[in-house]
Every structure is written in structure tokens, then in C-alpha cells.
Amino acid sequence: MIRFEKVSVTYADAGRPTLQHIDLTVPEGELVLLVGESGVGKSTLLGTVCGLVPHFTGGTLRGRVTVDGRDTRTHKPRELADLVGTVGQDPLAHFVTDTVEDELAYGMESLGIAPDVMRRRVEETLDLLGLAELRDRPIATLSGGQQQRVAIGSVLTTHPKVLVLDEPTSALDPAAAEEVLAVLQRLVHDLGTTVLMAEHRLERVVQYADQVLVLPAPGEAPLMGAPAEMMTRSPVYPPVVGLGRLAGWSPLPLSVRDARRRAASLRERLADRSAPLSGSAERKPDASRGQRDPVATLSKLTVRRGRAETLRGIDLAFSPGETVALMGRNGAGKSTLLGTLVGMVAPASGTVVVGGLTPRRAAPAELIRQVGLVPQEPRDLLYADTVAAECAAADADADAAPGSCRALVSELLPGVADETHPRDLSEGQRLALALAIVLTGRPPLLLLDEPTRGLDYAAKARLATILKGLAADGHAVVLATHDVELAADLADRVLIMADGEIVADGPTAEVVVSSPAFAPQVTKVLAPQHWLTVSEVERALAQRPQDSL
Amino acid sequence: MSQPPVDRPHPRLDGGAPIAEPAEPTVPDPSAGTWWRALRAPEADRRNALHPGAWWLWALGLATAASRTTNPLLLGLLVAVAGYVVAARRTDAPWARSYAAFVKLGLFVIAVRVLFSVALGSPIPGTHTLLLLPEVPLPDWARGIRVGGRITAEQVVFALYDGAKLATLLICVGAANALANPARLLKSLPGALYEVGVAVVVAMTFAPNLVADIARLRTARRLRGRRTGGIGAIAQIGLPVLEGALERSIAIAASMDARGYGRSAQVPPAVRHTTTALTLGGLLGVCAGSYALLTAEGGSYALPLLFIGLITAVAGLRLGGRRSVRTRYRPDRFGPRSWCVAGSGAAVAVLMIWAGGYAPDALHPSVVPLVVPALPLWPALSILIGLLPAFIAPVPPLSQSTKESA
Numbered sequence: 001m002i003r004f005e006k007v008s009v010t011y012a013d014a015g016r017p018t019l020q021h022i023d024l025t026v027p028e029g030e031l032v033l034l035v036g037e038s039g040v041g042k043s044t045l046l047g048t049v050c051g052l053v054p055h056f057t058g059g060t061l062r063g064r065v066t067v068d069g070r071d072t073r074t075h076k077p078r079e080l081a082d083l084v085g086t087v088g089q090d091p092l093a094h095f096v097t098d099t100v101e102d103e104l105a106y107g108m109e110s111l112g113i114a115p116d117v118m119r120r121r122v123e124e125t126l127d128l129l130g131l132a133e134l135r136d137r138p139i140a141t142l143s144g145g146q147q148q149r150v151a152i153g154s155v156l157t158t159h160p161k162v163l164v165l166d167e168p169t170s171a172l173d174p175a176a177a178e179e180v181l182a183v184l185q186r187l188v189h190d191l192g193t194t195v196l197m198a199e200h201r202l203e204r205v206v207q208y209a210d211q212v213l214v215l216p217a218p219g220e221a222p223l224m225g226a227p228a229e230m231m232t233r234s235p236v237y238p239p240v241v242g243l244g245r246l247a248g249w250s251p252l253p254l255s256v257r258d259a260r261r262r263a264a265s266l267r268e269r270l271a272d273r274s275a276p277l278s279g280s281a282e283r284k285p286d287a288s289r290g291q292r293d294p295v296a297t298l299s300k301l302t303v304r305r306g307r308a309e310t311l312r313g314i315d316l317a318f319s320p321g322e323t324v325a326l327m328g329r330n331g332a333g334k335s336t337l338l339g340t341l342v343g344m345v346a347p348a349s350g351t352v353v354v355g356g357l358t359p360r361r362a363a364p365a366e367l368i369r370q371v372g373l374v375p376q377e378p379r380d381l382l383y384a385d386t387v388a389a390e391c392a393a394a395d396a397d398a399d400a401a402p403g404s405c406r407a408l409v410s411e412l413l414p415g416v417a418d419e420t421h422p423r424d425l426s427e428g429q430r431l432a433l434a435l436a437i438v439l440t441g442r443p444p445l446l447l448l449d450e451p452t453r454g455l456d457y458a459a460k461a462r463l464a465t466i467l468k469g470l471a472a473d474g475h476a477v478v479l480a481t482h483d484v485e486l487a488a489d490l491a492d493r494v495l496i497m498a499d500g501e502i503v504a505d506g507p508t509a510e511v512v513v514s515s516p517a518f519a520p521q522v523t524k525v526l527a528p529q530h531w532l533t534v535s536e537v538e539r540a541l542a543q544r545p546q547d548s549l
Numbered sequence: 550m551s552q553p554p555v556d557r558p559h560p561r562l563d564g565g566a567p568i569a570e571p572a573e574p575t576v577p578d579p580s581a582g583t584w585w586r587a588l589r590a591p592e593a594d595r596r597n598a599l600h601p602g603a604w605w606l607w608a609l610g611l612a613t614a615a616s617r618t619t620n621p622l623l624l625g626l627l628v629a630v631a632g633y634v635v636a637a638r639r640t641d642a643p644w645a646r647s648y649a650a651f652v653k654l655g656l657f658v659i660a661v662r663v664l665f666s667v668a669l670g671s672p673i674p675g676t677h678t679l680l681l682l683p684e685v686p687l688p689d690w691a692r693g694i695r696v697g698g699r700i701t702a703e704q705v706v707f708a709l710y711d712g713a714k715l716a717t718l719l720i721c722v723g724a725a726n727a728l729a730n731p732a733r734l735l736k737s738l739p740g741a742l743y744e745v746g747v748a749v750v751v752a753m754t755f756a757p758n759l760v761a762d763i764a765r766l767r768t769a770r771r772l773r774g775r776r777t778g779g780i781g782a783i784a785q786i787g788l789p790v791l792e793g794a795l796e797r798s799i800a801i802a803a804s805m806d807a808r809g810y811g812r813s814a815q816v817p818p819a820v821r822h823t824t825t826a827l828t829l830g831g832l833l834g835v836c837a838g839s840y841a842l843l844t845a846e847g848g849s850y851a852l853p854l855l856f857i858g859l860i861t862a863v864a865g866l867r868l869g870g871r872r873s874v875r876t877r878y879r880p881d882r883f884g885p886r887s888w889c890v891a892g893s894g895a896a897v898a899v900l901m902i903w904a905g906g907y908a909p910d911a912l913h914p915s916v917v918p919l920v921v922p923a924l925p926l927w928p929a930l931s932i933l934i935g936l937l938p939a940f941i942a943p944v945p946p947l948s949q950s951t952k953e954s955a
Contacts (some may be wrong), residue, residue: 027825050807081809093800096808101595105878110809112874119879136595137644155808344768368774379793380769383785397774414628423792441774 001162001194002026002049004313007063008045011052018044021221022063025198025489027163031188033205033227034198035234037457038426042198044166044529045215049196050086051077068161069377079387079440082111085155085205086222089167090452091147100142100150101126101135107158121157129183144330152183161426163187165197171453173329173482176516177204184208192389200456203238203485203521206231207255228252235459237504239485240521242534246541259525265535295445295476296341296371301350303336303500310336311500314350318476320444321509323467325508326480327518328497334480335376336495338447341478342373354445372438372445374431379422381434388418390437398441408436412466428459435466446470448479452486464489488512488520488532560909590886593640595879602737603730603887604938608725609934610894614901615717618912619710622924623932624717628655631724637939639727643757651723655716662712666704668696674917707916714754733881740867741824747810753803758797762790789923821872826866831912834858886941893937900931 007022013425017236018041026032034042047053051072054061065072068083068219085107088094097103104125108118126132129149132144139150145518148168165184170178185208187193199205204211214223223230228251231241232496240259244252247266253259296315311333318324325336340352343359352359354372362370375381384390391405391460398405413432416425422433431451448467453462460483467490471477481487487494487508489518493513496504496518504511514517522531531537608631615627632648637643667682684698735746764788767777777784805811838855841932904927905912911925 052803056806057804077803077807078809078827080810081807081812084807086804086807088800088804090800093797094804095749096801096805102732107808109875110812112812112876115876115878118876122878157807181833228597342772344771364771364776365774368772373772375769375772379789380766381772384791394773400891438772 001028001064001068002196003064004048005064005066007061007065007209009041009048009059009061011057011059013205017219018059018276019048021042021464024224026211027193027196028194030210031184031195031197031208031212032211032224032351033202033209034213034215035202035216035236037458038200038428040213042217043166044087046166047197048072049162049164050084051075051080052086053097059064060231062439063206077112081107082158083160084162084164085152085158085160086164087151087155087166087168089170091144091151095147095153098138098140099135099293100131100139101151103139103154104131106155107154111158113158115534116318118157121159122225125153125157128186130154130179135266143176143374144172145179147184148172148176148180154210156187161194163193163195165195165198165199167199167454168197169199169201173451174204174484177201177328178518180274181205181208200236200454201455201483202236203240205489206238206241207258226256232293239534240519240525243522243525246534246538250348253292255434256521256524259521263426263525270526270529270531270537270540292319292321296352296354298340298352301346301351302348303333304339304348305336309500311340314500314502316495316502316505318445318478320474320494322478323471324479324493324495325481325489325491326495326497327484328486328503329358330482331420332497333500334497335449336500338373338449338478338480342447342448343367344373348508365397365399368438368441368443369443370443370495371447372441372443374434374448374451376453378490381437382422382430385421386419387416387422387433390422390433394437394440400440400442405436405440408439412436423430426459427454428456428462429456431463433460433464438464439470444474445478448477448481450481451479452481484512484516484518484520485533487518487521489535494518521548552882559746564719580831588941590941592796593945596838597884597943598733598881599890600737600883600887601731603883603891604729605725605734605940606662606722607894607935607938608728610891610896610898612721612722613766614932614935615721617901617905619714620709620912620914620922620925621713622922623912623928624713624930626924626932627717627935628720631721633936634939634942636725638942638945640725640945641756641946642730642847642943644731645727648720648723648727651720651726652808654723655719658716659709659712660717662715665703667700667710670698670709671704673701673704673707675703677702677919679705679750682780703916703919706919710881710914710916721766734878737881739863739866739870740873741828741866743875744800747805751798755794755798757796758932759790762793765844766790812874813872816872820868824868827861827868829865829866831858831860831862834861889941893934900934901928904928904931 003025007019008017009019017402023047029525034045036042039244044053046084048061048065049056049067053059055072061073066086067080070080072080081377092274095103095417097104098200101122103124105118109122113121118469120257126135128153131146131149131153131485134146134150139147140151148171152163152165152168152370163184168180173179179203184195184197188210206227209227210226211224212227212234213326214230214234216223216235223233231252231254232245237245240254241252241261244262246260247383248261249259253262297317298314301311301314301316314337323351326337328334335465336345340347341354341359343364344512346360354367357367357370359367359371365394382390384393387409390405391409392402394405405416410433412435413429416429416433422430432462435448451463455463467477467479471492477490479486479490491508493506494504495502495506496515504515509532511525512520512524512532515522519527520532522537526537531540585897593599611627611631615624618624622782633654635648639648679700679702682697685696687694689698735749763786764785766789767782770777770786777843834854835858838851838853838858841851842853901912904925908925908928911923912928914920914922
């Protein structure tokens with residue numbers, strides 16, 4: 001269906017090709033997962049299929065890409081529109097019209113499909129994606145998962161043979177991601193659509209893939225093969241594969257179900273080792289919480305937006321040195337809760353006290369020495385045009401000694417030159433820069449909103465190390481996240497929110513183990529034992545059984 | 550086990566007679582006959598939505614009527630009619646809130662008009678002096694301009710009437726704005742203008758995004774320990790906001806391109822040239838015709854010129870539409886209800902123009918000498934025809950889930 005012949009892509013201002021030696025064929029009706037670290041050219045490869053690279057982005061494409069026999073060199077993206085459907089990472093950037101039904105019809109209108117056919121296809125697509133109830137709704141009022149489904153639906157109505165998806169589930173909560181993946185499954189199985197998809201969150205998608213295409217490093221030739229085989233060589237892999245690699249299973253398990261079938265012996269070996277609940281070195285004992293003065297307390301907090309109560313009756317306290325994961329579906333009120341702690345959102349009733357200050361009324365300059373927030377889009381914090389200028393400004397803002405921010409940047413982000421433009425940093429580097437800026441004020445309470453959106457496993461591991469260090473220094477860290485694996489790795493305590501209320505609050509192991517949606521893969525595989533991460537299992541296996549007694 | 554026979558009619562649970570008429574989930578109205586029920590305004594949805602053009606024609610009819618009178622009572626009646634229809638038929642869409650803004654703008658216009666008249670004087674001769682302002686002496690070359698001086702009741706009343714007329718025009722436009730979905734209006738444009746329409750639609754979604762960006766970045770300044778207000782804040786976030794806006798436009802352009810925007814059919818050069826000639830010629834004709842219509846001199850040739858210009862322009866646009874391969878998904882139809890709404894506006898306009906012939910004094914109450922304006926019966930009744938849409942236009946559904954995404 002898609003043929004790459006000796007393809008290489010070089011952008012105008014780049015010294016070396018972003019993609020090279022791509023020589024492969026994607027067969028019809030397969031779901032192919034594109035895997036690789038950030039910056040290896042996954043998006044570029046996807047762009048070559050729909051013709052946006054090079055027709056829209058510029059750059060030089062050597063070799064030839066043909067989709068169903070059409071050469072992308074001679075066909076512009078609009079001439080491939082009936083053949084290739086493209087959905088990007090941010091569905092909002094994809095929408096041209098304002099209501100669901102119009103959006104589904106837009107592509108067909110451009111192609112000049114007859115009105116009665118359009119009507120029929122819109123109805124079919126509404127049913128296929130479960131959007132019938134939302135047909136008249138303005139797109140801006142939909143949730144993230146619904147928007148992503150509308151985006152997929154809007155390209156499906158033209159009946160494309162190929163669907164190209166760039167990180168379709170990265171910004172979604174686990175349940176919404178399931179929704180989207182179920183739809184993709186159905187397309188591949190029922191309609192025979194060929195799907196080419198890039199995704200960082202491998203734990204969600206790898207078990208659905210027919211083939212995996214690995215880009216090992218920038219400019220290196222890609223590998224393609226069966227998922228289990230590719231996972232043995234891939235630089236990025238989900239925890240379930242990590243567990244399989246640790247236990248030496250072959251072929252590697254790709255889903256929790258595969259792994260559970262093999263895990264009987266591993267569970268037996270682990271049965272007599274210390275379970276992490278009863279005193280692993282990493283998790284601090286519960287006793288330390290509540291004894292020290294909390295860095296922030298919220299009591300009977302209610303927040304309204306218009307008439308809707310986005311937060312209701314929240315009572316919470318955060319202690320120094322603890323790491324708290326705030327979880328819950330999109331729109332549950334996680335960001336609003338973080339917003340009240342930095343005074344961006346005004347409470348309707350109740351009180352918020354952070355380090356003795358009321359955030360809403362405190363002067364911003366004072367507040368940043370008590371609490372720091374890294375927003376969902378770290379770019380919102382960056383105004384200057386070089387890293388050095390950004391650091392100097394942060395020092396001035398926080399009244400810190402000159403050079404303190406730059407020292408933090410060097411620590412978190414080794415090897416970034418002073419004159420780099422923040423826009424040229426990768427997603428993970430930008431997050432680290434924003435984190436350094438926020439940390440310049442040495443706030444005892446650090447908040448992060450969706451820090452792992454768009455980060456690959458390596459960047460996530462670096463972030464986890466940094467945050468563990470900060471917690472060990474006595475910072476209280478609160479992160480709002482959909483990433484159960486990150487929460488399992490980092491958090492001492494998990495809060496689950498729904499409809500503006502806290503519905504679960506307790507130590508990580510207790511909360512996530514009991515929840516099917518929020519349990520990490522390792523927990524699911526090794527249940528009923530309470531293991532959370534691959535590294536815990538690894539450490540336990542390294543000790544001899546008698547040590548743990 | 551014995552199954553009940555399938556074909557037996559279901560007995561009613563309360564033991565009463567079987568229901569003869571289909572049960573409708575409406576409030577039972579004993580006086581309503583079936584024909585009345587059929588005529589009653591249905592709940593609005595995509596199928597029966599009023600054509601946005603109908604709302605505009607209705608509003609322009611009211612505006613034309615407003616332009617023909619300075620009687621404050623009639624103008625007030627027009628505003629009341631427009632306001633009632635808006636209150637009865639507007640949705641909870643963002644554009645529907647614009648009505649209040651237009652009313653405020655109207656009040657502002659009246660205030661400015663009166664203020665200018667007071668400050669700069671007025672050619673209206675008057676005898677009822679309200680107060681004497683000190684007159685600023687101006688040099689000879691500025692003769693004809695007066696600053697300060699005597700202020701008469703006549704001149705203030707004249708300014709009030711004049712301002713009220715302008716304000717009413719504005720409020721009528723505001724009503725159309727609040728009632729018609731702008732995106733759907735643009736969808737009704739002829740094919741040749743489609744691409745312009747898309748640009749406008751994208752720009753319209755762009756503006757709210759820009760405002761949201763500015764708000765987000767201003768609050769983000771708090772996170773850097775800076776003040777969120779003031780000019781400095783705006784200056785500093787200006788560049789990031791523009792950068793974000795630019796990136797978003799590029800993303801939308803890429804998305805539109807990948808979804809087939811701008812696919813066009815091959816058209817022979819002769820057709821293309823004819824299209825250009827027809828469109829340009831037609832528009833020139835329309836311009837010349839409207840100019841002639843508005844100036845007093847060109848009474849005889851104005852209408853034919855306008856008409857020919859319109860026909861030529863429409864022909865040009867239709868021919869131009871051949872280049873576009875687009876089709877339209879569920880366009881709004883100009884159904885009977887749309888005709889009634891548009892017609893009610895036109896009727897108000899025509900009756901007011903006619904009233905200008907038979908009752909000119911009532912439509913333009915005298916300022917010198919000052920008289921209390923009277924409400925002329927027939928013009929007032931003809932304005933009330935404009936209320937028709939409040940009864941026949943489909944009723945928008947009660948605010949459906951307008952949950953904002955957090």
C-alpha cells in the first residue's frame with residue numbers, strides 16, 4: 001500500500017538528513033506502529049506519506065514514496081486527500097469548522113462528493129465512532145477523547161485507504177485512549193484500512209500492532225518486523241516488555257494478558273521477597289507524613305466556572321518531601337486544583353494556604369518563593385529569545401543570586417548552549433528549562449501539570465530522576481498526570497479526582513492496585529502481589545531471599 | 550408455559566380506552582386544533598434551521614424602516630420589536646451575546662452625538678436656551694466652527710433624534726448578528742466566493758483563540774513572579790502570542806491542505822476571462838447604480854443600471870463556480886418560514902417608506918418649534934409586523950449541555 005524507495009529527507013537548514021535509507025513496504029490492511037525516541041524523524045516519516053513533507057514543510061525528499069501507486073512527488077497533499085487521512089497530535093489544530101457534523105463533512109465537500117452520499121457517510125461515521133449524540137455540539141465543548149475521535153472521523157468520511165496518525169493518544173487519559181484505540185482496531189479489522197501510527201505511549205498500543213517499524217537513531221536505517229521481535233531491539237519499550245526482558249521470556253509478551261500467562265513462576269520467585277508495601281527503600285514510610293508542617297493546605301475549597309462547580313469541598317494537605325500524583329479523567333479538575341494553589345484560579349469558597357500566604361492575594365514575586373508551577377505547555381513560561389536571557393530574567397524575578405538559574409539548567413539539562421533559542425529545544429528540554437526557571441525561587445512546593453505529554457521513555461526517566469532528587473531534598477512535588485507508569489514510579493501518594501471531588505487518596509500501592517484503570521502494567525501482571533515498577537522487581541530479584549526477612 | 554398471543558392489542562394499564570391519537574410530548578392545549586399545532590414553531594435543529602440570510606433580510610428591513618423616521622416613539626418601538634425577537638429566538642452560542650454589545654454601542658452613539666452638538670454648536674435655530682457655555686474665540690479662518698456658546702433645547706432634541714436613528718440602525722444589525730450563525734451564512738455564499746468565506750471562518754475561530762492565548766499567557770506571568778496587569782505585561786507576551794497564533798494558522802493550513810482544500814477543476818481560458826469580465830463589469834454596474842440611487846440626480850437610470858449590474862455579477866460568480874469541485878453538505882434551505890421572516894422585515898420597510906408619503910409629519914416630528922412627538926397609529930402597527938419571527942421561527946432548544954471543557 002505504501003512504498004518507500006531509498007527515501008531520505010533533508011530540511012533546508014539542517015546539516016544532515018533527518019531521514020535516510022528508508023526502503024520498505026507497508027502492506028495493505030495492517031496496523032503499523034512507528035517507534036523511536038524523540039527527534040528521530042517519526043513525524044517527518046509520517047509527513048512523507050500524506051505529501052505534507054516536502055510540499056508543505058519544504059526540504060528535499062530524495063527517493064520515492066508511493067501510496068497506492070500515486071507518487072507523492074507529483075501529487076500534492078490535496079490530491080492525496082481521497083487516499084490518505086492524516087490526524088495530528090493536537091486535534092484542535094486540525095479542525096476547520098465549528099460543529100461535529102460540519103467537521104465530518106468538510107473533507108467530502110472539498111472532494112466534491114454528491115450531497116446524498118455525504119449525508120449517508122456522515123451518519124455511518126457518527127455510528128462507527130459513537131459520536132451520534134454529539135452531532136450538533138460545538139467542537140470546542142468536547143472532551144479530549146471526543147475531539148480525537150471527531151478528528152479521526154473527519155478523515156474517515158472520505159474513505160481513505162491509508163490512515164496516518166501522529167501520537168493519537170498522547171494527550172488523553174487512559175479511558176479516552178482506549179476509546180480511540182478501539183476505533184482504530186475496528187477500522188483495521190472491519191474496513192481493511194491501513195494504519196501507520198507513531199506513539200510514545202507504547203504500553204497502550206503495542207499489543208494492537210501487526211508490525212512495528214523502529215527508527216533506531218537519527219539518520220539510521222529503520223527496522224521493521226513482528227512486534228515481539230522488534231521489542232527485543234527497540235530503544236524504547238513499555239514496562240511489560242521490560243519485565244519480560246528482565247525475566248528472560250521469549251518471545252516477549254506485548255500485553256498484560258500475555259505476560260500474566262507466563263508470570264506464574266516469576267510470581268512464585270517473588271512471593272517470599274519483600275513486597276514494596278512493607279518498606280522498600282524508595283518509598284518513605286507513611287509515618288513521616290502529617291508529622292511535619294504541611295507546605296500547603298486546602299480546606300472546604302470550592303471553585304466555580306460560570307455556574308458549574310469545577311471543584312467541590314476539597315480538603316487536602318501536602319507535606320514536605322512527599323510526591324503526590326493527581327489523577328483522573330480529562331476535565332476532572334486537576335488543572336484547576338493546581339491553579340488554585342498558585343492563585344491563577346480564585347476559590348468561590350473555602351481557603352487555600354501555601355507557605356502562610358493566600359495565593360490569590362499574595363504578590364506574585366513573594367508567591368514564587370513558596371510555590372512553583374510548570375504548566376501543561378512549558379512554552380507559556382518562556383519569553384526571552386535565548387536560554388541565557390531566560391535564566392537572567394528568572395534570577396531577577398526570584399531575587400536569587402545571579403547564575404543560580406543557569407546552574408540549575410546545567411544540572412538538569414547538560415550541554416545546552418547559552419545562546420540556544422528556547423523554541424529550538426526539544427519537548428523534554430523545554431520542560432527541563434521551565435522546571436529550572438520555576439526552581440530558581442527554591443519553592444518548597446512544586447507543581448507539574450501533565451509533565452510527560454510528548455516525552456519519550458528516556459526523557460521521562462530523566463524527569464523521574466530529577467523529581468526524586470527534589471523530593472529527597474524536601475520539596476513537596478505534586479504532579480497532575482494521566483501516565484500511570486510515571487505515577488507508579490514516582491509517587492508516594494495518589495489522589496484520584498472525579499467531577500471536582502477527591503474520590504481516592506492514599507499511598508500509591510494501595511490506590512493504584514485496587515483500580516483497573518490506574519494500575520500500572522507491572523501491577524496487573526504480578527497481581528495479587530503489590531509490585532509497581534520493573535526496577536522494584538529487579539531490585540527484589542537481586543537480593544537474596546534471606547536478606548529480606 | 551403459555552405465551553400471550555402476539556397479535557392481541559395491548560390493554561392500557563389504567564383500563565381506559567386505547568389512545569386514538571399519537572401521544573405528543575407537548576403541553577396539552579385543549580383549544581389548539583391540529584392545523585394550529587402544525588403551524589406552531591417547531592424546536593430548531595439542523596433540518597428546519599432558519600436560513601441565516603432570512604434573519605439578515607428581516608433585520609435590514611427593520612433598519613430601512615428606522616432610517617425613514619426620527620420619531621423617537623417609532624424608533625423605540627423598532628428597538629423593542631428587535632429586542633423581543635432576539636430574546637425569544639436566540640441560542641446560547643457565543644455570537645448570540647453580541648446583542649447587548651450592540652445596544653451599548655447604540656447608547657454610546659447617542660451620547661457622542663449629543664455631546665458633539667453641545668460642544669461644537671449646531672445650525673438648528675432655537676429659542677429655548679438651556680444654558681450658556683463660554684464661547685472660545687476662534688480666529689477668522691475657522692469661521693463656521695463654534696466651540697461652546699449658547700445651547701438650546703431644540704438643538705439637543707435634534708441631536709437626540711438623530712442619534713436615536715443611528716442607534717436603532719446599529720441595534721437592528723446587532724439583532725441579525727445575534728440570531729444568524731455567521732459560519733452558516735458564509736456557507737451560503739456562491740461557490741466562487743467559497744475560498745474567501747473559508748478564510749473569514751478561520752479568522753473568526755482565530756480571534757477567540759488569540760484572546761484565550763493572551764489570557765493564558767497573562768496568568769502564566771504570575772508563575773514567573775511578575776505582575777499580570779499593565780502595559781508591560783502585554784508588551785512582553787505579545788511576541789509569544791503572535792508566535793503561537795502563527796503556528797496555529799500553519800497547522801490549520803496543513804490540515805486543510807491534507808483534507809483537499811483548494812482542489813480545482815480544469816477550466817478553459819476563455820471561460821476564465823469571461824468570468825473576470827462579467828464579475829468586474831457587474832460590480833462596477835452595481836457601484837454606479839447604487840451611487841445614482843442615493844444621489845438625487847440619477848433617478849431615471851439608477852434602478853436599471855443597478856439591476857443589470859447585479860445580473861452580470863451573479864452570472865460571473867456562477868461561471869466562476871465552475872472551477873470549484875466542491876459540493877455542499879446539508880445547506881440551509883430557504884423554506885416557507887424563512888420566507889415569512891424575510892418577508893416580515895421587507896413588509897415593515899415598505900410600509901414605513903409608504904408612510905413617509907402619507908404621514909411625513911408624524912415620522913419626522915418638528916424640532917423648531919418643539920412639539921411632543923405623537924405615536925402615529927398605522928406606522929406603529931406596521932412596525933409590529935416585525936414581531937412575526939418571534940412566533941414562527943423555530944424555537945432554539947433549551948441550553949443543551951454547555952459544559953465547558955476544563
